[in-house]
Amino acid sequence: MGERVVAITGGHGVLGRAAVEAALAQGLKVAVIDHASGHAVPEGVLEVGGVDLTDAKAAAQAMEAVVARFGRLDALLNIAGGFVWQAVEGGGDEWDWMHALNLKTTLNASRAALAHLKASAEGRIVNVGAHGALKAAHGMGAYAASKSAVHRLTEALADELKSTSVTVNAVLPSIIDTPANRADMPDADPARWVAPADLAAAILFLASPEARAITGALVPVTGRV
Known part of the structure; x- marks a missing residue:
C-alpha cells in the first residue's frame, strides 16, 4: 500500500503535537496544517503554516501543498478548533466565533481533502467533537452548539461517502489534560x-486501515471524569 500520508490540522496545539508523535511512531508521513507558523517540527514533517481554515480557498491550497510534497493523502485529522466559556446572557460574538473555529474549519478541510482521500484505498477523516456537546451546560452553549454541528457533519459525510473508500468518524473527549x-x-x-x-x-x-468497518461513529473518550 506504500507509506500512508496523514494531514493534521491544528498540529501545533497540545493534541495536535500528540497526534504528530503518534503518527510518526506508526511510520506515517505527516503534514501539519496550522494557522500558526514557524514552529519547530520533527524531521520529515511538512509544516503548512499561516493557513486560515475558515477560508475554503486557503484550505484547498493547504491540501494541494501536502499532495505536492508527498504525492498522496490517506487521512485527515481535523484537530483545529477552540473553546470559549460564555453565558448566553451578556455574551457577544462567541457563537459566530465557535461556529467558524470548530465547524467551518472542519468542513473546509474535509471538502478540500475529499478528492485526494477518495484516491486512497483506505481514506480516513477523523474529527474532534466533544462529549460536553451531548448535553450543554451553563456557559457551554456556543461551544457545544459548534461541536454538536461537527457531530452531525461527521454522520452526514460518513453516510455520503459509504460507496467510497473513505470513512468518517469523530472522537468525543471530555476534559483534555492541557496546561x-x-x-x-x-x-x-x-x-x-x-x-x-x-x-x-x-x-x-x-x-488506520484496521478501522475500515467503522464509519459515522461518535466515540466517547472520557477518561475517568
Missing part, C-alpha cells in the same frame, strides 16, 4: 482527565 485546563481548574485532579497521548491513540486507530 490551559490545569491553570483554569487548579483544584481538579488531571489524572482523571484524558491524556493527549491517549486521545491521539484513539484518533490514529480510527485513521
